[in-house]
Amino acid sequence: MPVRRFVLAALVGVCLAGAAFAQPFREPAKGSTERGAILDAIRPAVEAEMRGPVEFVVTTMRAAPNWAFMQVEPQRPGGGTIDLAQTGLRDEAEMMDGLTVFALVSFQNGRWNLVDHVVGPTDVAYAGWPLRYGVPAALLGLEQ
Helix, strand or coil, rough: CCCHHHHHHHHHHHHHHHHCCCCCCCCCCCCCCCHHHHHHHHHHHHHHHHHCCEEEEEEEEEEEECEEEEEEEECCCCCCCHHHHHCCCCHHHHHHCCCCCCEEEEECEEEEEEEEEECCCCCCCCCCCHHCCCCCCHHHCCCC
């Protein structure tokens, strides 16, 4: 009997520990204030690189209480295409895979703030973010 209790207690402990570390991720609703604030956190950096105003087509957006991760496609307002040759990234064009932006933002001091981003990576450039910033790997869609 004591062995069974120990095994049962161990299993319950593992389940509870897993639940404690599980993070509820959600996609902020289109048109919501939260979604707009998350996108606005990355907008200045992307606009500086694109050398002009942008709007985003969201491919992926996952948010947790203090983190948000997104994959977005920048375009000119109204849906216009961005000419890479006219951006601040033109010298890196041969080493890029389009203009896809992957970004990490954190919620601090009552607002969303850009932590890191990468434009047009040819690999999983954000794979080191969990170690570097302490963001849950699952938020980034990375297996642990």
